[in-house]
Amino acid sequence: MTERDIYDILILGAGPTGLFGAFYAGMREMRTKVIEALPQPGGQLAVLYPEKYIYDVAGLPRILAKDLVKNLVEQCEQWHPTFCYEEKAHQLERGEDGVLTVTTDKQAHYARAVVICGGIGAFRPNRLKNESVERYEGRGVYYFVQDKRPFFKKRLLIIGGGDSAVDWALNLKDYASHVTLIHRREGFRAHASSVTELMQSSVDVRLWHELREIHGNDHITGATIFDNRTGEETYLEVDYVLLNLGFKADLGPIKSWGLELDGRYIIVNGRHETNIPGVYAAGDICKQEDAEPLNLIAVGFGQAAIAVNHVYSYLTGGRVFPGHSSEMRL
Ligand SMILES: Cc1cc2nc3c(=O)[nH]c(=O)nc-3n(C[C@H](O)[C@H](O)[C@H](O)COP(=O)(O)OP(=O)(O)OC[C@H]3O[C@@H](n4cnc5c(N)ncnc54)[C@H](O)[C@@H]3O)c2cc1C
Incomplete structure (x- = not known):
């Protein structure tokens, strides 16, 4: 031995x-x-x-x-x-x-x-089962923010309705060039004062929306989201996608x-x-x-x-x- x-x-x-x-x-x-x-x-x-x-x-x-x-x-x-x-x-x-x-x-x-x-x-983070998300994981799709520097002056799509999603949207709204937050329901599971701040901020909040697909080549160039009540699709130009779906x-x-x-x-x-x-x-x-x-x-x-x-x-x-x-x- x-x-x-x-x-x-x-x-x-x-x-x-x-x-x-x-x-x-x-x-x-x-x-x-x-x-x-x-x-x-x-x-x-x-x-x-x-x-x-x-x-x-x-x-x-x-x-x-x-x-x-x-x-x-x-x-x-x-x-x-x-x-x-x-x-x-x-x-x-x-x-x-x-x-x-x-x-x-x-x-x-x-x-x-x-x-x-x-x-x-x-x-471990709750993941979104979506082929395009998996394709860009670690190359533009993140589940955690360990370093916010990549988002500087970039277009960011945040997905989620809890404290993390709301806090990151507020934290990054003046750091990224543009922040869109989509949430599949109306109500947020976040601190009430943060939600109030979010709704009065420059963050482009879209309720009842989900991700359909991420687009790009070697890096992300856009994302298609859809209204889950009507199915209507919208194309957004984005550089990064941050998923805050809990853990x-x-x-x-x-x-x-x-x-x-x-x-x-x-x-x-x-x-x-x-x-x-x-x-x-x-x-x-x-x-x-x-x-x-x-x-x-x-x-x-x-x-x-x-x-x-x-x-x-x-x-x-x-x-x-x-x-x-x-x-x-x-
Ligand atoms: C959003 C949020 C905000 C918070 N804000 C505050 C605050 O303002 N003030 C405050 O006092 N507290 C706050 N907390 C709570 C605080 O973070 C925790 O009390 C603290 O992190 C506990 O520390 P810990 O070292 O006991 O556990 P953890 O921080 O959970 O660390 C445990 C570590 O053990 C590792 N580990 C687990 N299992 C294994 C294994 N089998 N093998 C190897 N490694 C393993 C994990 O990977 C982890 O790194 C907050 C928590 C959250 C989620």
């Missing part, structure tokens, strides 16, 4: 909770590995709302979600954790020696403790790891331990039995600190209290 490279702590998920957990693990001098299914850190912040301001992170009156992710990465990288991106964890097993093995679609990872920070699970999140394989669950939540105690020795959970993925979960970044930060400092004590028998970082020389 080849030598196993056993880390002290393996953090599953590089959302804000996992990133802050990696910082704390480094501060406690634990050898740390982070596994993330997506190609990038940041979890929901990076995928769902990178360009939105967050107002409820302590000490930061307002910060763009993508900038908070950048800061969290910089903060934890002081300790050089090992990051493994584009690896979705499928299996968790605890050996007789107490070593935990997390198997991803690529390889097996070993650690003496695991903190599951998987948020709402690995998520599905699924705990997926995590459900079969023998963890005590309540719906989509992993049950933890006050130390953020799960029912499996050496396995902890923090952030949006967990709840305490007698408490209502509060799925917020600030809460995940606190839980990450609690979980990781208890891991330190579990592994070394040392004190849970980490000392004050202000008294350390980082």
